[in-house]
Amino acid sequence: xxxxxxxxxxxxxxxxxxxxxxGAGVLxxxxxxxxxxxxTLPTLSSVLGELVALVQDPELRDHVSSTLGRVAxxxxxxxxxxxxxxxxIGAVGPVRRVLNPYLNFLRAVAPIAWIVPATIWLGxxxxxxxxxxxxxxxxxxxxNTIAGMASVAPDRVRMGRMFGLSPFGVLWxxxxxxAVPVALTGTRLSLGLSFMAAVGAExxxxxxxxxxxxxxARSYFDTPLMFAGILLLGGVGxxxxxxxxxxxxxxxxxxxxxxxxx
Amino acid sequence: MPATTPAxxxxxxxxxxxxxxxxxxxxxxxxxxxxxxxxxxxxxxxEFFVLLGPSGCGKTTILNQVAGFEKPTTGQIxxxxxxxxxxxxxxxxxxxxxxxxxxxxTVRQNVEFPLKVAGVSTTQRRERTQEVxxxxxxxxxxDKFPHELSGGMKQRVQIARGLVTDARVLLMDEPFGAxxxxxxxxxxxxxxxxxxxxxxxxxxITHDIAEAVILGxxxxxxxxxxxxxxxxxxxxxxxxxxxRSPEFNAYVDLLERTVTAAKRREPLPERAGEAA
Numbered sequence: 367x368x369x370x371x372x373x374x375x376x377x378x379x380x381x382x383x384x385x386x387x388x389g390a391g392v393l394x395x396x397x398x399x400x401x402x403x404x405x406t407l408p409t410l411s412s413v414l415g416e417l418v419a420l421v422q423d424p425e426l427r428d429h430v431s432s433t434l435g436r437v438a439x440x441x442x443x444x445x446x447x448x449x450x451x452x453x454x455i456g457a458v459g460p461v462r463r464v465l466n467p468y469l470n471f472l473r474a475v476a477p478i479a480w481i482v483p484a485t486i487w488l489g490x491x492x493x494x495x496x497x498x499x500x501x502x503x504x505x506x507x508x509x510n511t512i513a514g515m516a517s518v519a520p521d522r523v524r525m526g527r528m529f530g531l532s533p534f535g536v537l538w539x540x541x542x543x544x545a546v547p548v549a550l551t552g553t554r555l556s557l558g559l560s561f562m563a564a565v566g567a568e569x570x571x572x573x574x575x576x577x578x579x580x581x582x583a584r585s586y587f588d589t590p591l592m593f594a595g596i597l598l599l600g601g602v603g604x605x606x607x608x609x610x611x612x613x614x615x616x617x618x619x620x621x622x623x624x625x626x627x628x
Numbered sequence: 629m630p631a632t633t634p635a636x637x638x639x640x641x642x643x644x645x646x647x648x649x650x651x652x653x654x655x656x657x658x659x660x661x662x663x664x665x666x667x668x669x670x671x672x673x674x675e676f677f678v679l680l681g682p683s684g685c686g687k688t689t690i691l692n693q694v695a696g697f698e699k700p701t702t703g704q705i706x707x708x709x710x711x712x713x714x715x716x717x718x719x720x721x722x723x724x725x726x727x728x729x730x731x732x733x734t735v736r737q738n739v740e741f742p743l744k745v746a747g748v749s750t751t752q753r754r755e756r757t758q759e760v761x762x763x764x765x766x767x768x769x770x771d772k773f774p775h776e777l778s779g780g781m782k783q784r785v786q787i788a789r790g791l792v793t794d795a796r797v798l799l800m801d802e803p804f805g806a807x808x809x810x811x812x813x814x815x816x817x818x819x820x821x822x823x824x825x826x827x828x829x830x831x832x833i834t835h836d837i838a839e840a841v842i843l844g845x846x847x848x849x850x851x852x853x854x855x856x857x858x859x860x861x862x863x864x865x866x867x868x869x870x871x872r873s874p875e876f877n878a879y880v881d882l883l884e885r886t887v888t889a890a891k892r893r894e895p896l897p898e899r900a901g902e903a904a
Contacts, residue, residue: 519727524697528715529742529793539745543732620732624775 408590416594426579430602433564433575437606440496441560444503445553451504452511452549457537462512469512473505477559478566485571495567495575502563503556510552514545546621550614557610561603576602644709645670646829647694647797652703654689662701663689664856669848676823676830678840680883681850682891687833691801694831695721707797717742720790722800726782729774736761736770739788746793760788763822780804780811787819791826800832804839816842820868837887841879842870849883851890859890 391410398409420426455462455469477498484494518541526536568577580595615622649669655662664686671677681687692698694705696715705712707719720742721728729738736757743753761767764784774782783803790798804812820843823830834840840847844864851859864870864879889896 521723521725521728522730524695524715524721525723525728526745528695528717528719528721529745530717531745535745540730543730546732620773623773624731 405587405589408593412590413593413597416590417597420591420594420598429574429576429579430598433561433568433577434602436492436495436499436564436568436575437557437561440499440564441503441557444500444560445507445556447500448504448507448552448556449511449549452508452552453515453537453542453545455508456512456515456545457541462516469505469508473509477502477563478570481567481570490571494571495564498567499560499564503560506552506555506559507549508552510555511545511549514548515541517548518544543621546618547625550618550621554607554610554614558603558607561606565599643673646673646675646708647671647831648706648709649690649694650704650706652690652693652700652705654686654693654698654701661854663853664850666703667858668703669858669861671829671831674827674829676820676832676843676845678832678834678844678847679850680834680837680840680847680887681856682835682852682887685850685853685856687850688801691721691799691831691833694797695719695799717746717793718795719797719799720793720795722783722786722790722798722803724801724803724805726774726779726786729782729785731774734771734773735766735777735785738774738785739792742789742793756792760792763791763825764788764818778811779807780815783807783815784818787822791822791828796829798828798830800830802833802835805834805836812839813842817869819843820870824868837880837883840864840883841866841876847883849886849890851893859893860886860896862886 395410398407401407404412455465480498480501481494484497488494488497522540522544523536526540531539564575565577565580568575569581572578572581576595576599580592580599583589583591583595647670649667649671652667653662653665663684667686667690669677679687679690689698693700694712696712696719730741733741739761740753740757743756748756758767761770764787766781766784766788769777769781774785777785786803804815807815816839823843830843832843841864847862847864849859849862851857862879862883866875866879870876886896
């Protein structure tokens with residue numbers, strides 16, 4: 367027997383994600399060149415050119431910061447409201463049974479549909495956009511918080527009661543921490559949805575923001591700029607989600623101990 | 629005679645039984661036959677009582693009733709002559725599964741949990757927690773999270789959590805049921821040793837005959853259900869630690885015959901009692 371261990375052959379690593387992105391880009395460029403109509407399908411190169419110009423344009427910073435500001439305020443307060451609402455509903459059985467149909471109805475309404483009544487109540491402006499963003503953020507958090515609190519293992523609650531926890535103690539020391547991972551899954555969904563709601567509302571009544579930028583480009587038939595804006599939307603949303611997921615894993619690590627949904 | 633038995637081991641005879649199960653019956657629904665019927669049983673101070681029976685005989689129900697999680701349909705259960713109306717820190721349950729361990733707390737924090745709820749001061753808490761962690765040989769794992777432990781270790785965390793307060797009664801519902809045979813045997817001997825040192829009163833549920841012989845002072849054998857009844861009580865007169873020996877095997881044999889008779893709901897045949 368040879369003293370030297372034969373190293374196992376490792377398959378060469380294929381950078382699939384990079385290949386996927388480059389492949390799609392090539393397909394886009396080829397399709398655009400073949401159809402040869404900048405107004406309906408601009409070439410990727412022209413869109414990327416617009417994107418570069420956009421990123422360098424100081425005006426863009428204002429659009430990005432107004433959208434992100436709306437998302438921050440709307441998502442922050444909406445998620446908080448959803449958490450409080452979800453905890454209350456999740457903690458009290460009768461309240462849950464009474465409010466569940468309302469909850470399911472309200473979350474089935476597309477947030478953007480509220481832009482119409484919102485403008486009647488709050489006028490055409492930031493207030494109405496924020497209303498829609500808050501609305502979008504509340505429901506995923508609330509629904510998931512309720513689910514997380516309901517899914518506690520019966521032995522956990524028994525253990526708490528046995529060692530003398532009050533009903534409030536069971537809520538605070540067992541049900542709430544038990545709900546953290548599921549509630550945070552809802553919060554992550556909320557973040558994405560409130561970004562989308564902000565962009566949608568900006569398209570309809572905004573005077574600035576990324577949604578306004580894209581819609582405005584369309585009205586001037588500046589299709590490359592419009593696509594550049596959409597690429598930017600996807601990029602900002604993707605980045606926000608990544609940041610949220612990594613912050614969540616660090617801040618709330620202990621609540622994910624031993625769970626597969628970390 | 630076992631040299632390790634402390635002087636206070638023998639329950640003073642003038643005391644009433646610590647735990648009195650008095651004519652307890654239980655049905656899920658009025659239309660169904662009772663799960664068990666007319667169970668009466670006294671458990672003494674400091675005793676290790678094993679309740680042995682086939683599945684479906686209601687032994688877990690009895691434990692849940694003693695814990696205060698469920699109520700008997702008729703009859704009552706008393707601790708120190710007081711009727712049980714709900715769960716209490718005085719009766720600590722060691723659950724069959726691991727769900728009751730809180731995944732977001734470390735081993736130490738889990739064991740400390742009952743003391744924290746009871747409002748014990750930080751220094752006392754630290755000290756007592758360290759003591760029991762050493763008793764169950766988990767001091768080295770104290771800062772791990774439950775999911776990082778093996779099944780046997782998790783059950784030792786539960787045992788430590790049950791011992792950390794001065795709970796008078798430990799209620800154990802097949803705590804080693806899900807473990808492999810080797811871990812199981814080692815935990816049984818360890819529990820027997822801990823019990824000798826701590827002398828808490830234990831009600832231990834199992835369907836494993838050898839486990840009953842290793843652990844029990846007395847073993848109550850349930851008949852099969854429905855309408856299960858307490859068939860007989862066998863005294864195990866063996867010194868601890870109880871390792872395999874001809875006497876040990878004689879008790880296993882006796883319990884096997886008792887369990888067989890209890891399953892058929894027949895009285896024990898003639899040869900009974902010869903091992904005792």
